[in-house]
Amino acid sequence: xxxxxxxxxxxxxxxxxxxxxxxxxxxxxxxxxxxxxxxxxxxxxxxxxxxxxxxxxxxxxxxxxxxxxxxxxxxxxxxxxxxxxxxxxxxxxxxxxxxxxxxxxxxxx
Amino acid sequence: xxxxxxxxxxxxxxxxxxxxxxxxxxxxxxxxxxxxxxxxxxxxxxxxxxxxxxxxxxxxxxxxxxxxxxxxxxxxxxxxxxxxxxxxxxxxxxxxxxxxxxxxxxxxxxxxxxxxxxxxxxxx
Numbered sequence: 001x002x003x004x005x006x007x008x009x010x011x012x013x014x015x016x017x018x019x020x021x022x023x024x025x026x027x028x029x030x031x032x033x034x035x036x037x038x039x040x041x042x043x044x045x046x047x048x049x050x051x052x053x054x055x056x057x058x059x060x061x062x063x064x065x066x067x068x069x070x071x072x073x074x075x076x077x078x079x080x081x082x083x084x085x086x087x088x089x090x091x092x093x094x095x096x097x098x099x100x101x102x103x104x105x106x107x108x109x
Numbered sequence: 110x111x112x113x114x115x116x117x118x119x120x121x122x123x124x125x126x127x128x129x130x131x132x133x134x135x136x137x138x139x140x141x142x143x144x145x146x147x148x149x150x151x152x153x154x155x156x157x158x159x160x161x162x163x164x165x166x167x168x169x170x171x172x173x174x175x176x177x178x179x180x181x182x183x184x185x186x187x188x189x190x191x192x193x194x195x196x197x198x199x200x201x202x203x204x205x206x207x208x209x210x211x212x213x214x215x216x217x218x219x220x221x222x223x224x225x226x227x228x229x230x231x232x233x
Contacts, residue, residue, distance in 0.1 A: 043223035091218025
């Protein structure tokens with residue numbers, strides 16, 4: 001099974017900051033990586049897929065990059081509504097087994 | 110507008126059974142694979158199971174294999190999760206989620222719409 005790790009597990013940032021979250025897979029996943037945002041008490045929301053493709057309606061301050069086993073989510077100019085927990089997810093496995101990372105909580109400094 | 114509404118959660122004793130439902134609307138249900146994802150209290154997301162749009166193919170996480178069964182009724186636009194031999198560690202909010210890609214038999218795994226979740230508590 002493919003294991004996913006994220007770093008950091010949490011971070012504190014201010015409005016306007018640039019934030020980068022890293023996700024690492026235990027083996028290459030060929031850009032089959034999605035990022036989700038979850039706020040307390042709410043369902044996750046898809047932000048990006050295929051490592052760097054922005055989901056419709058998601059602000060351009062969110063971007064993704066990476067290849068092989070290492071991927072990043074970047075938020076340029078953090079906004080108040082961006083304080084949340086972020087999860088990466090691989091969907092490369094065959095047969096399907098969609099592993100999520102442990103999450104990164106972004107809170108207000 | 111895509112809507113996914115889960116139901117069927119509740120309190121069940123260890124070893125018991127429960128069936129969750131997810132009523133879908135706003136899209137051609139039979140054309141999309143559907144997944145169940147769960148989240149234990151205060152914990153991260155755990156994928157549970159996925160079923161193809163046709164219902165022919167399904168896959169499970171090792172943690173639920175042999176105990177849970179996913180199914181769908183495309184005539185009723187409803188997804189199900191039959192949970193048997195429940196354990197305390199199955200306690201979680203269970204979400205149903207829709208695949209991004211429209212394909213009756215190919216499962217992609219990107220989940221673009223999620224329901225609000227239903228809480229399952231396994232306790233004596």
